Amino acid sequence: MSEVKKIATRESYGNALVEIGKEHEDLVVLDADLAGATKTAIFQKVFPERHIDCGIAEGNMMGVAAGLATTGKVPFASSFAMFAAGRAFEQIRNSIGYPHLNVKIGATHAGISVGEDGATHQCNEDIALMRMIPGMVIINPADDVEARAAVKAAYEYVGPVYMRFGRLAIPVFNDESTYKFELGKGVVLREGSDVAIFATGLEVYESMQAAEMLAADGINAKVINIHTIKPLDEELVVASAKECKKVVTVEEHSIIGGLGSAVCDTLCANYPTPVLKIGVNDVYGESGPAVQLVKKYGLDAESIYKKVKAFLA
Incomplete structure (x- = not known):
């Protein structure tokens, strides 16, 4: 039996952004000094003019994303789940959720599988935090095929979306040729x-x-x-x-x-x-x-x- 292919969904996130970016010029990617880890560096390499590194200032990044959304851009704000959902909660709630802006949050390194980074970085609370924000859509894909489809669905949906991705490479079990992602459907x-x-x-x-x-x-x-x-x-x-x-x-x-x-x-x-x-x-x-x-x-x-x-x- 051949070994099951494994890919981290944070890789899927970076690759999906490039795929969508080739078709849609309004897609802009923001990161908070973690492009190599969140894999938005993949997008940055192809579209440097549409990648904004906001530095270690996650709250400010969410504010910038909110501002871009009001101009018709579709911003994907990216960071570790602990920093996106945790550190920037107020800005997500008040600047993105309250006006119901078209901002997508790509939260990588979620959960216990962050591994050696330890408790400070293992965000096991992010889904609970985001569930409390009225109108926030929450997506947590199970493999590479689903993750890439989820990013595309998030782009097509008009409104705030929180996407959860992992650091650990996990088995790819969905068949890309037959898989169809439907928002809100198990x-x-x-x-x-x-x-x-x-x-x-x-x-x-x-x-x-x-x-x-x-x-x-x-x-x-x-x-x-x-x-x-x-x-x-x-x-x-x-x-x-x-x-x-x-x-x-x-x-x-x-x-x-x-x-x-x-x-x-x-x-x-x-x-x-x-x-x-x-x-x-x-x-x-x-x-x-x-x-x-x-x-x-x-x-x-x-x-x-x-x-x-x-x-x-």
């Missing part, structure tokens, strides 16, 4: 009737692997990729809960305020269902190799398998 990757697993980001592939392990034990798990956390595909969430009776959410984010909370909000209002939330518990991360951290924090396929099995028992 993707059923595996049918099942014993439990519905809603996953997002790098946890989608891990959840599919966990479902294979569960199948070996006679447990038929339905796996759904939720690439758009806001607006959430509430219809699919409720329908899957009705079909499977038990729900599991899996995310590389705090279990507070992220995908798990969004799913619980929906089910509480429409179809109360037992839910197990798998994610980063109410703790900070730590420095270490990304793959080892994913396992230590219980986000790898084997850990998901064990937790789901115990939940069903």
Whole structure:
């Protein structure tokens, strides 16, 4: 069996910007002295006149992006998730969200898989922060194919969008020739009737692997990729809960305020269902190799398998 191709979604972000930039001259990319890490340097090399390095001043960068949006440009403001969602929250809320401007935020290095950079850079709170901003769309792609499609969808959508990308190279499982990205629509990757697993980001592939392990034990798990956390595909969430009776959410984010909370909000209002939330518990991360951290924090396929099995028992 050939080895699965792996690409970090931050690479996908940089490559997608170039693809879109070739077709649309109104696309402008901003960065906060991290172009090499966020991969906007790929765009900068091709379109230097449309790349603005704002320096280590994320709040100011969001203000510049807001200003550009008012002139008809489509700015993509880029930085680490911790600095974009965290440090610049006020500017995103007041300068982008409140006037509902057409600004796209490319947040890389999200989650525990940032690895050796440690707790200060491992942003496990960004989805929760962005969910609170009225009108903000949140996208968390699961692989390279989906990430590039998501960036294009973000460009085409008129309004503020927060896109979440990772540092760790992850398996590419979507087929580019058949894949279609629909904003706000979940993707059923595996049918099942014993439990519905809603996953997002790098946890989608891990959840599919966990479902294979569960199948070996006679447990038929339905796996759904939720690439758009806001607006959430509430219809699919409720329908899957009705079909499977038990729900599991899996995310590389705090279990507070992220995908798990969004799913619980929906089910509480429409179809109360037992839910197990798998994610980063109410703790900070730590420095270490990304793959080892994913396992230590219980986000790898084997850990998901064990937790789901115990939940069903």
